[in-house]
Amino acid sequence: GLKYFGAATDSPGQRERAGFESAYPQYDEIMWKSREFGQTTPTNGQKWLFSEPKRGEFNFTEATIVTSLAHKNHKTLRCHALVWHSQLAPWVEETEWTPEELEQVIVDHITGVMGHFKGECYAWDVVNEALNEDGTYRSSVFYDTLGEDFLKIAFRTASKIDPDAKLYYNDYNIESPGVKAEGAQRIVRLLKDEGIRIDGVGLQAHFVAESHPTIDDHISTIKGFTKLGVEVAFTELDVRMQVNATEKGLVLQKEAYKNAVGACVQVCGCVGVTIWDFYDPFSWVPPVFPGQGAALLWFEDFTKHPAYDGVVEAL
Numbered sequence: 001g002l003k004y005f006g007a008a009t010d011s012p013g014q015r016e017r018a019g020f021e022s023a024y025p026q027y028d029e030i031m032w033k034s035r036e037f038g039q040t041t042p043t044n045g046q047k048w049l050f051s052e053p054k055r056g057e058f059n060f061t062e063a064t065i066v067t068s069l070a071h072k073n074h075k076t077l078r079c080h081a082l083v084w085h086s087q088l089a090p091w092v093e094e095t096e097w098t099p100e101e102l103e104q105v106i107v108d109h110i111t112g113v114m115g116h117f118k119g120e121c122y123a124w125d126v127v128n129e130a131l132n133e134d135g136t137y138r139s140s141v142f143y144d145t146l147g148e149d150f151l152k153i154a155f156r157t158a159s160k161i162d163p164d165a166k167l168y169y170n171d172y173n174i175e176s177p178g179v180k181a182e183g184a185q186r187i188v189r190l191l192k193d194e195g196i197r198i199d200g201v202g203l204q205a206h207f208v209a210e211s212h213p214t215i216d217d218h219i220s221t222i223k224g225f226t227k228l229g230v231e232v233a234f235t236e237l238d239v240r241m242q243v244n245a246t247e248k249g250l251v252l253q254k255e256a257y258k259n260a261v262g263a264c265v266q267v268c269g270c271v272g273v274t275i276w277d278f279y280d281p282f283s284w285v286p287p288v289f290p291g292q293g294a295a296l297l298w299f300e301d302f303t304k305h306p307a308y309d310g311v312v313e314a315l
């Protein structure tokens with residue numbers, strides 16, 4: 001069975017930046033006080049852009065609002081994300097680094113951020129989204145300067161800084177068999193062959209209701225990872241559709257949620273499921289995929305999607 005079912009969440013400050021009010025008592029009740037979720041992930045606060053906006057100047061204000069609520073309310077914490085090409089502080093991208101300099105930048109970042117939260121995180125997404133859709137490495141300041149050594153540097157450093165945190169590689173479109181999932185397997189082997197610790201692979205699981213993976217796809221992909229000696233988690237599950245949502249869309253969405261949670265329940269080595277927030281208005285989907293939304297389990301009026309029952313049926 002799963003160790004947790006959780007939902008990512010942002011601090012009120014981060015939500016205000018996105019144009020929302022700061023106080024949502026009904027939201028807080030479900031997120032923190034109810035027993036709906038046993039786990040959370042700070043959606044944005046730990047990312048490089050916010051945690052080290054200038055070199056050597058660390059800022060944990062927004063992240064700590066979420067992590068301290070997690071502790072206070074006894075939620076398991078997944079931490080996210082140390083090395084990622086997106087939401088990266090501009091100073092990292094705007095400088096021409098030698099490989100040695102960039103290695104030091106990565107080591108210092110991981111040391112500062114992971115060190116700050118040492119002992120607090122069940123798991124850390126150490127590297128996020130290093131792959132293209134065809135399974136090759138994505139061009140980024142990290143890969144372009146250091147090649148695949150950046151992965152070794154990141155995981156080697158992380159293993160020293162917090163020995164108790166599970167170290168994850170996290171990516172999207174690796175929830176079904178194919179070249180990108182094989183790319184993620186290659187990363188696991190790359191690190192393990194060097195004797196570098198990697199404990200898990202995170203399947204982001206940002207799905208589309210009309211074309212979601214089958215449960216068998218999930219099961220064989222998860223087993224492909226667990227065979228290599230790592231655990232698996234669904235880390236950012238959501239299922240978007242055209243809005244306004246139709247009944248058909250919501251039925252397909254229910255299937256998609258049920259397949260993901262059901263696969264995780266059925267394969268030993270899949271430890272948990274995190275949805276990427278739970279309340280539709282706070283989803284990342286509408287701003288990024290215009291015309292789409294209704295991707296989570298609670299509608300704007302705080303009624304539940306049919307997919308909520310899909311999750312319950314699968315658990």
Ligand code: XIL
Nearest residue numbers: 043044081087128204236276283284
């Ligand atoms: C998203 C957040 O939800 C948004 O608030 C932010 O503006 C952009 O990033 N993959 C990831 C997450 O690993 O960190 C992303 O989160 C969604 C895609």
